[in-house]
Structure formats: structure tokens, C-alpha cells
Amino acid sequence: MIRPSLILLFGVTVVVLGACAPQSPLLGNPQAPYPPPTKPQVGDILHLRTGHFVSAGEMASAATDSRIIYVAETHDNPASHRVQLDLLKALAQRYPGRTAVAMEMFTPAQQDTLDAWVANALDEKNFLKLWYSSWKMDFAYYRDILNYCREAGIPIIGINAEKSMVQAVGRKDFAALTAEEQARLPTTLDPGDPYHQALTAAIFGGHMQGKPLDGFQRVQTLWDETMAGNIVRFLTSPQGDDIHLLVLAGGNHVRYGFGIPRRVFKQLPLSYTLIGNEELEVSEAKKKEAYMDVKLPNFPMPAYDYLVFTRYEELEKKDDVKLGIMLAEKEGKVIASGILPNGAAALAGVQTGDVLRRLDGEELTESFDLIYALKQKKIGEKGQLTVERGGETLLLDLTYTATPPLEEMHHKP
The missing domain is CATH 3.40.50.11550 (Rossmann fold)
Incomplete structure (x- = not known):
């Protein structure tokens, strides 16, 4: 009789001896050879x-x-x-x-x-x-x-x-x-x-x-x-x-x-x-x-x-601040390529085509600069966005909010 360990480890031996001795059925579950004494619980x-x-x-x-x-x-x-x-x-x-x-x-x-x-x-x-x-x-x-x-x-x-x-x-x-x-x-x-x-x-x-x-x-x-x-x-x-x-x-x-x-x-x-x-x-x-x-x-x-x-847990939910701006990058500039109605940017007066220069004094040279800066803000806080428009520099006052609900985005102010 061939031991189960030989069956698993020495395939050649099994082939040679298989005709001489019958193989025993596999004993137990090789993935869990010893079932736990009780049903596992969360934390076990x-x-x-x-x-x-x-x-x-x-x-x-x-x-x-x-x-x-x-x-x-x-x-x-x-x-x-x-x-x-x-x-x-x-x-x-x-x-x-x-x-x-x-x-x-x-x-x-x-x-x-x-x-x-x-x-x-x-x-x-x-x-x-x-x-x-x-x-x-x-x-x-x-x-x-x-x-x-x-x-x-x-x-x-x-x-x-x-x-x-x-x-x-x-x-x-x-x-x-x-x-x-x-x-x-x-x-x-x-x-x-x-x-x-x-x-x-x-x-x-x-x-x-x-x-x-x-x-x-x-x-x-x-x-x-x-x-x-x-x-x-x-x-x-x-x-x-x-x-x-x-x-x-x-x-x-x-x-x-x-x-x-x-x-x-x-x-x-x-x-x-x-x-x-x-x-x-x-x-x-x-x-x-x-x-x-x-x-x-x-x-x-x-x-x-x-x-x-x-x-299975979820990350702690956090209402992220959103300005409601679609962004584009060109030659080291972050540009507002679209504005969502009733978002924080729209309410502050940001317009499509504005170049976003600074948020609360932090320089913006790529989209990630704005995304990371907004991650540090809280809903309800006040801030200032510096933009360039038609050769002028404008300082716009913001109130940080989450993205407005879809029905509000389509509602005219």
C-alpha cells in the first residue's frame, strides 16, 4: 500500500507501482485536513x-x-x-x-x-x-x-x-x-x-x-x-x-x-x-x-x-468638497473647461475658460494641485480662488460644498 504522501509527492512512483497496488482514496480534505471545532466567527x-x-x-x-x-x-x-x-x-x-x-x-x-x-x-x-x-x-x-x-x-x-x-x-x-x-x-x-x-x-x-x-x-x-x-x-x-x-x-x-x-x-x-x-x-x-x-x-x-x-468593511465615508469644475491642462495652466450649475465654482462666478491660478494662496500648475487642495477642505468652510480672465486677475470668494444633486445641476439659478 502506498502512503498518501508518496501519492502526492512522487508521481513517478505511483505510476510504476499503480499496477501492483490499488491506491487508497484520499483521506480528508487536503485544504483543511482538520476541520475547526466550531464555526469560525469574525475575529477568529x-x-x-x-x-x-x-x-x-x-x-x-x-x-x-x-x-x-x-x-x-x-x-x-x-x-x-x-x-x-x-x-x-x-x-x-x-x-x-x-x-x-x-x-x-x-x-x-x-x-x-x-x-x-x-x-x-x-x-x-x-x-x-x-x-x-x-x-x-x-x-x-x-x-x-x-x-x-x-x-x-x-x-x-x-x-x-x-x-x-x-x-x-x-x-x-x-x-x-x-x-x-x-x-x-x-x-x-x-x-x-x-x-x-x-x-x-x-x-x-x-x-x-x-x-x-x-x-x-x-x-x-x-x-x-x-x-x-x-x-x-x-x-x-x-x-x-x-x-x-x-x-x-x-x-x-x-x-x-x-x-x-x-x-x-x-x-x-x-x-x-x-x-x-x-x-x-x-x-x-x-x-x-x-x-x-x-x-x-x-x-x-x-x-x-x-x-x-x-x-467586508467600507472606508469611513467623507463628503468630499467639489467645486463643480471640469478641468483641462495646457502649458502649465489649469483651465476651467466646464462649469456645473449651482456648484461652488458657479456660485462664486467662475466661467468657462478661466485659468485657475491659486486656491487659498496655493499655486495651481496641474489638476492634481487643485484635487489635493480640495481634499484638505471641509464643507461649509470659506475660501478664495484666484483666476485669470481676459488678461485680468480676479479673486473670487468660495463656500466649499459637495457636488450638488443632479436635479439641482439642471435647475436654472
Whole structure:
């Protein structure tokens, strides 16, 4: 009789001996070999291999024994990011001065800006220009993590692939890339992992109809191999020597271990822990908005070492100030290309074609300057907008408001 471990690990042995001895049916569920004693609740943490519930402190104590902790995230769930922050704090407290964070949200080309942020040599406004050029999620989801890195002096490492490479690989097979593009590929490239292929095919089937599967799978491979290669490059560099690394990436890059973690281990066999979260409570609106119709294959391994059960949360709602202006940029000028009726700008006398020069004394040279300045304002506050019109400079008094309701926008004042 062949032991189940041999069946899973030594396929050749099974083929040779299969004719001599019948295979036993699989015992239990390999993804959760020991069912938990009670139904998980929000706030519970389950060690999947043993079916044992642990506390946050117990998870952190065990996980920080590893050289690398991979924490999968739900990008738009604040609860997921609190798990990441708590683990980062535990790692930094255990290894002061020997901790770093690797983030999917950034690329190596942005490393100088990341270093400037950590060194407190860059303000939030200019950091946000980098953020929104590479990641579309609201900065508020990540603000606490990034601010903690800044306060504690913890290096942030950009590990993702450059957009130009993602676009090229999405269009062309690896062999069809130009010589320059091939030179920028990861040094290791394994597109044939059967589990990885099955996962990406399932995700593709859930939300990528009408696009070629092979291009999608190539991009997923590029992302995971690039991030793995950049993690290895950092940990084998003088800066990464003896560093304990927290890796923050989306669930599909971490879940089951065959995305980034296995690719790192093949190049640099260091101890690691996988941590993920599962939302037990999700509003119907969020299910319709964010959930994909994906049925994952039954993989023969647990998804994570530890699974944290959370609820799907929303960012704290904040009524943003809006001027009611459509913007255009030309030669370093921010121009009002359209005005919404009954908005703050219309009520202040702003006209189409006005050049917006300053808001409350802050110079406006690009649309982001105005957008960021308005983020700092509160509804009901007073302000002043300096505009140029027909060669004249005008100072217009504002009352900051939210965007007026649609029916008011079409109502003549």
C-alpha cells in the first residue's frame, strides 16, 4: 500500500507501482485536513493545518519566526489592511532595524521616491502623485501602513513589474518579445506550473470574457516571477542582509503558495509563512460590486498557514468638497473647461475658460494641485480662488460644498 504522501509527492512512483497496488482514496480534505471545532466567527484566526484557533498574538509570535511573511490582502477591505499593519508592528518590535516591507503596489523604478518617503524627505501630496500613477485603490486603505513605515524608518521595497512590460507580455508570447523586452524579463520564468495555470484560468473565466486566456496567464506569470525575483534580489543584497520581510500582495499572488512564495523559495530557500483573510460578512451591495463569479479548483494544499476571518468593511465615508469644475491642462495652466450649475465654482462666478491660478494662496500648475487642495477642505468652510480672465486677475470668494444633486445641476439659478 502506498502512503498518501508518496501519492502526492512522487508521481513517478505511483505510476510504476499503480499496477501492483490499488491506491487508497484520499483521506480528508487536503485544504483543511482538520476541520475547526466550531464555526469560525469574525475575529477568529484559524491555523489551517491543525484546525486550531489561535489568538492574534500567537499567530504573530509564530509567524515572525519566519524570514518572510506573505500577507494576502483584499485590496478594498480596511480590515485586511489592519491585519497587515498589526503583523508589521509585531515584526518591527521583534526585529528593530531589521524589518522591511515589500509591496505589490510599487515597482523598482519608484524606489528613490519610496526611500524619500521613508526618510521624511517627501510630503504626502507629492507621494500621492506616485501612488495614483501606479495603483488605483484609494490611498486611505494604505495610509496607516505607509505612515507607520515612515515613522519607524522601515524600508518599503517596490517589487512589481513595470507597466510597459505588462502591456508587452499581454500582447505577445514570451518568444515574440523584442530582444530589449526579453532582456527585461525575470531571470527565472516558469509559465508551466499546473496549479498556477488552473488558478488563472478560473479567475479568467470569472471576469475576463472576450480576452485571450494565454495573454492573461502570461501576465500573471510575469507579475509573480517579477515580484519573486525582486524579493530575492533585495534579500541577497547588502541592504537585505538579515532583514525580516513582510510581503503585501493580492490574494491570488499568495494563496496556496504557488504564486510568489514558491518562486521565491526555488531561488532562495528561506522559511516563510502565508497569512490570508476571509470575509464572513459581506453586504449585498458589496457582493454585486466587488465579487467575481469564480469557482476555484480543489487544490491539494491549504490556502494559507493562518486564515483571519473578517467582515467586508467600507472606508469611513467623507463628503468630499467639489467645486463643480471640469478641468483641462495646457502649458502649465489649469483651465476651467466646464462649469456645473449651482456648484461652488458657479456660485462664486467662475466661467468657462478661466485659468485657475491659486486656491487659498496655493499655486495651481496641474489638476492634481487643485484635487489635493480640495481634499484638505471641509464643507461649509470659506475660501478664495484666484483666476485669470481676459488678461485680468480676479479673486473670487468660495463656500466649499459637495457636488450638488443632479436635479439641482439642471435647475436654472
